[in-house]
Amino acid sequence: MAGSIKTVGIIGAGQMGSGIAHVCALAGYDVLIHDQSAEQIEKALATVNGNMARQVSHGKLEEAQRVKGMSRIRPAMRMEDLSGVDLAIEAATEDETVKRKIFAQLCPNLNPEAILATNTSSISITRLAATTDRPERFIGIHFMNPVPVMHLVELIRGIATENITFETAREFVASLDKTITVSEDFPAFIVNRILLPMINEAIYVLYEGVGSVDAIDTAMKLGANHPMGPLQLADFIGLDTCLSIMQVLYDGLADSKYRPCPLLVKYVEAGWLGRKAGRGFYDYRGEHPVPTR
Structure with a gap:
């Protein structure tokens, strides 16, 4: 374990926060997880337990490791409960305010x-x-979703981040058995700087009628060997998150190539945010996802 870090506090008990709690607990850290909603914390604990149980059933984890891992995660109902943590990781929604x-x-x-x-x-x-x-x-530690499965973590230092902070963070991430890539502090860093414009372009292809949802996703899965089509991936990430990242790129780099597709804006305005909302570029309310266009 990273020497000076024993206890990790996580603020935000959504998909990312629960995933970070999962990997930290299995790596031997004590974890405190906080959210505005006690119900959301309970949901996160159930998610972690379910995901660890799945790892056990697939032979990737021993049952004793699951029990021990879950025992290390505790709810922190108030901000004050995080006073003893050595590292606090904010994992809230992608909104600067x-x-x-x-x-x-x-x-x-x-x-x-x-x-x-x-x-x-x-x-x-x-x-x-x-x-x-x-x-x-202060430092950026950007985990990929789903955290227990994805091997990469982007480390981003701000202009004021001291070397000791960076090295401690690097050692911490390595202790989670993740691969580190270091990015400069530019909008969307490395992965999303490349990935999100590709997704946005796929939405433009749909918007302009070049291809249907099914045609676009099939083309990229079989034509570019992507494990998931770009529109399916957008739904998985969350269309609100995709729009937020494109707006950060557009505002931060002032280049028209990063302009969010109007169709992406329309879907977000409709509340069709992807998988988590039951509808996005696919409708998930039936037995199988069905394209919405």
Whole structure:
């Protein structure tokens, strides 16, 4: 384990937060998970338990490891409960206003020596760090979704991030058996800087009537050997998250090639956010997903 880190606090008990809790607990860290909603924390614990149970059934985990891993994760109902953590990871929605609000509430409750990390997939680490009381102890640790399955983590330092913070974070991520890639602090970093414009372009191809949902996804799965079509992947990520990242790219780089497709905007406005909402480019409400266009 990363020497100075024993306890990890996670703020945000959604898909990413529960995945981060899962891998941290199995790597031997004590984990405290916080969310505004107690119901969401319970849901996250059930998700982690279910995912670990699946790993046991597939022979990737021993039952004793599952039991021990689950025993390391505890709910933190209040921000004050995170006062003893060595590393706090913010894993809330991809909205800068929400993240800033969390840091404003969190920082007064943290140990002054604790490292503060964000799991943002696109927002400036330097800008987020500047809103906290510890920019030199602030870093981007961007896990990929689903966290227990994906091997990559992007590490992004802000302009003020000290070497000791970066090295501690690097050692921590390595202890989770993840592969690290280091990105400069540019909008959307490496993976999403490349991936999201591809997804956005696929939505333009749909918008312009070049191909149907099925045609586009089949073309990229069989023509480019992608495991999942770009529209299916967009639904998996969440169309609201895709739109947020494209807006960060468009605002941050001021290049028209990053303009979010109007059809993506329309789907988000309709509340068709993908798999989590039951509808996106596919309708998930029946037995099998059906294209919506």
